Amino acid sequence: MAIKYGRPIELREVSRGTGTAVPHALDLTVRPRRNRKAEWARRMVRENVLTTDDLIWPLFLIDGNNKREQIASMPGVDRLSVDQAVREAERAMKLTIPCLALFPYTDPSLRDEEGSEATNPDNLVCQAVRAIKKEFPEIGILCDVALDPFTSHGHDGLISDGKILNDETVAVLVRQALVQAEAGCDIIAPSDMMDGRVAAIREGLDRAGLLDVQIMAYAAKYASAFYGPFRDAIGSAKTLTGDKRTYQMDSANTDEALREVELDIAEGADMVMVKPGMPYLDVVRRVKDTFAMPTFAYQVSGEYAMIAAASGNGWLDGERAMMESLLAFKRAGADGVLSYFAPKVAEKLRAQA
Ligand SMILES: NCc1[nH]cc(CCC(=O)O)c1CC(=O)O
Ligand SMILES: [Mg+2]
Numbered sequence: 001m002a003i004k005y006g007r008p009i010e011l012r013e014v015s016r017g018t019g020t021a022v023p024h025a026l027d028l029t030v031r032p033r034r035n036r037k038a039e040w041a042r043r044m045v046r047e048n049v050l051t052t053d054d055l056i057w058p059l060f061l062i063d064g065n066n067k068r069e070q071i072a073s074m075p076g077v078d079r080l081s082v083d084q085a086v087r088e089a090e091r092a093m094k095l096t097i098p099c100l101a102l103f104p105y106t107d108p109s110l111r112d113e114e115g116s117e118a119t120n121p122d123n124l125v126c127q128a129v130r131a132i133k134k135e136f137p138e139i140g141i142l143c144d145v146a147l148d149p150f151t152s153h154g155h156d157g158l159i160s161d162g163k164i165l166n167d168e169t170v171a172v173l174v175r176q177a178l179v180q181a182e183a184g185c186d187i188i189a190p191s192d193m194m195d196g197r198v199a200a201i202r203e204g205l206d207r208a209g210l211l212d213v214q215i216m217a218y219a220a221k222y223a224s225a226f227y228g229p230f231r232d233a234i235g236s237a238k239t240l241t242g243d244k245r246t247y248q249m250d251s252a253n254t255d256e257a258l259r260e261v262e263l264d265i266a267e268g269a270d271m272v273m274v275k276p277g278m279p280y281l282d283v284v285r286r287v288k289d290t291f292a293m294p295t296f297a298y299q300v301s302g303e304y305a306m307i308a309a310a311s312g313n314g315w316l317d318g319e320r321a322m323m324e325s326l327l328a329f330k331r332a333g334a335d336g337v338l339s340y341f342a343p344k345v346a347e348k349l350r351a352q353a
Helices: 009-013 032-036 039-045 082-094 124-135 166-183 197-207 225-234 255-266 278-291 301-312 318-331 342-352
Strands: 055-061 068-070 078-080 099-104 140-145 158-160 163-165 187-190 214-221 271-275 295-299 336-339
Touching: 032 039, 055 082, 055 124, 055 342, 078 082, 082 099, 082 124, 082 342, 099 124, 099 225, 124 140, 124 166, 140 166, 158 166, 163 166, 166 187, 166 197, 187 197, 197 214, 214 255, 214 278, 225 301, 255 271, 255 278, 271 278, 278 295, 278 318, 295 318, 301 318, 318 336, 318 342
Parallel strands: 055 078, 055 099, 055 336, 099 140, 140 187, 187 214, 214 271, 271 295, 295 336
Antiparallel strands: 068 078, 158 163
16 A cells, blocks of 8 residues: 555545545545634744744844934835934844844945954944843844955955955854954854865864854855845945855755754854755755754845745735745745844734734
8 A cells, every 4th residue: 555645545546435424525634724724723823924033033223313314226125323223122022022133234344355343342133132131132043154244355265366265254253253253243144155164163263262152154155146135234235346255155055054054053053044045945944854953044134135025015915925935935945034024023923912
């Protein structure tokens, strides 16, 4: 007897010989629709749920006071001055969103070839970390580690003769991670895709006595067209020369993602991430099944923009598409999702509760 999904499928071939009392009814023993017949029944058999605990909310920062600047390619998302970011942290607390992720728009006058503003202990990100932690010590803060918000060329690393220098970049990333951790950041999230940076950052943190600072590695990060609106948001789209394909992954590969994740775990990552999200759900599933690590997905700016734009044009029910897109990450095995929809989702979940 063939067993498929643990169920003896030939049983239903056996004639019941009893028929049905209803005229024209098919003689079906199994009718999957029974379990979908009412809201209570659907709730009862539901396999995956999305909660506010699954959300990490990325915020964009800008210098100034009481300032909110719209980002054209991300309708509904603003760049925020530090005081406004603190207000959003308060909103996150009320909505029980566990963690914020911070990304700076660096003033062009502060960008240079080496991205030196990245290691300034008083840069915008560090200011925001301190300000948020002062008022809301209970909320988690994740800081991205990479040089692209700070370099004049928009790349994540140092460049020489048009080449991204791996090991020299890693040394700078360690210093960037240290200033962020010293400002009070809880999770260091290297998004640069240099080889060996997780081990180097772990060692740097440990030597500084920052033993409890976690590392969430952007372990399988692909060279993607879906980062476009993010690069508008942090102001690197116009200055970026070339592309990032010598360090970010080729979208054709999944075995390579497993090797990248394995290395980052061996180097000391506490959590791993797959990015982008929706076009890479197969990778999320493979990573979760292979390593059983806390696994996150980043629903990136382009994914947000697609849903927001279609919704703005009346082509999609934006709220339903948002909820469905986030539940898909849970189904694929993700433990959580970085999403620009985080506050909207949390509000929706609260309204449903
Ligand atoms: N290294 C920086 C970084 N960190 C997060 C994103 C993208 C996030 C998004 O698109 O929402 C990027 C962009 C990039 O690698 O070019
Ligand atoms: Mg790697």
